[in-house]
Amino acid sequence: MQPKALSSFMASRHTTRDFLPKAVPAAIIDEIIADGLTSPSWSNTRPIMVAVATKDVRDRISKEYLARWEIVAPIRSSRWGQFKLLFTRRGLPTSNAIVAKPYVKELMPRAQRVGAELFGHMGIDRKDRVARDAAWARNYEFFGAPVELFIFTHTSLGKFSANDAGLFVMNLMLGAHARGLGTCAQGAVSAYDDIVRAEFDIPAGYQLLYGISLGYPSKNAVNDFAAARLKPADIKLKTK
Numbered sequence: 215m216q217p218k219a220l221s222s223f224m225a226s227r228h229t230t231r232d233f234l235p236k237a238v239p240a241a242i243i244d245e246i247i248a249d250g251l252t253s254p255s256w257s258n259t260r261p262i263m264v265a266v267a268t269k270d271v272r273d274r275i276s277k278e279y280l281a282r283w284e285i286v287a288p289i290r291s292s293r294w295g296q297f298k299l300l301f302t303r304r305g306l307p308t309s310n311a312i313v314a315k316p317y318v319k320e321l322m323p324r325a326q327r328v329g330a331e332l333f334g335h336m337g338i339d340r341k342d343r344v345a346r347d348a349a350w351a352r353n354y355e356f357f358g359a360p361v362e363l364f365i366f367t368h369t370s371l372g373k374f375s376a377n378d379a380g381l382f383v384m385n386l387m388l389g390a391h392a393r394g395l396g397t398c399a400q401g402a403v404s405a406y407d408d409i410v411r412a413e414f415d416i417p418a419g420y421q422l423l424y425g426i427s428l429g430y431p432s433k434n435a436v437n438d439f440a441a442a443r444l445k446p447a448d449i450k451l452k453t454k
């Protein structure tokens with residue numbers, strides 16, 4: 215393959231946020247997981263496991279995520295609401311509470327930019343809390359995708375497990391893209407691992423990293439959104 219062809223193929227992958235209700239054959243899911251497993255790995259340990267949620271399992275998980283979001287959404291910016299949450303507990307993160315923390319100053323502008331541009335693309339006013347919450351809730355419907363993959367990593371290797379998962383996911387996403395499938399990595403689902411644990415046997419030592427919606431992209435305009443991409447100079451360190 216020509217390098218330029220590979221570069222343009224990689225650049226043509228964008229996150230999908232609206233899917234057709236068309237099932238993805240189990241054999242195709244296995245093919246893209248096999249693509250993921252061609253990635254490099256720390257001592258070839260592959261400290262990752264994948265929960266593949268489809269059909270009834272997918273629907274039950276989605277329903278419970280939505281139920282938690284419906285509790286949290288209206289009270290998350292109220293002190294009293296958060297205080298109440300501590301007592302009722304339902305809706306409190308059961309994993310990765312870090313996702314609810316604000317970004318540090320140096321990363322904040324990038325996160326704000328993609329948020330503003332995505333909402334702008336979707337015709338959502340940033341001040342329209344109801345519309346923004348409805349857009350976020352789509353995460354918990356997995357954007358209509360028939361498949362949700364939950365990526366678990368072994369805690370023993372710390373950040374190297376997460377790195378291995380990222381490498382695996384990238385190959386998996388490109389394998390999906392090559393087959394006309396779309397993907398959306400979802401930190402949004404990482405806060406409630408108990409929902410996934412209730413449906414799958416997860417061996418000891420594995421923690422939920424994030425989810426990935428997988429399916430055939432619809433023609434919805436949200437899928438035409440192209441997030442800004444940095445240039446090499448933006449991340450190249452300068453010498454002293």
Ligand SMILES: Cc1cc2nc3c(=O)[nH]c(=O)nc-3n(C[C@H](O)[C@H](O)[C@H](O)COP(=O)(O)O)c2cc1C
Nearest residue numbers: 227228229328353398399400401402403424440441
């Ligand atoms: C670990 C991770 C978690 C993400 N979580 C979410 C999410 O919860 N919801 C969402 O809509 N997009 C999510 N994204 C997608 C990013 O917003 C997207 O990758 C980024 O804006 C770049 O756009 P692109 O994938 O189209 O190139 C996530 C991406 C990654 C890598």
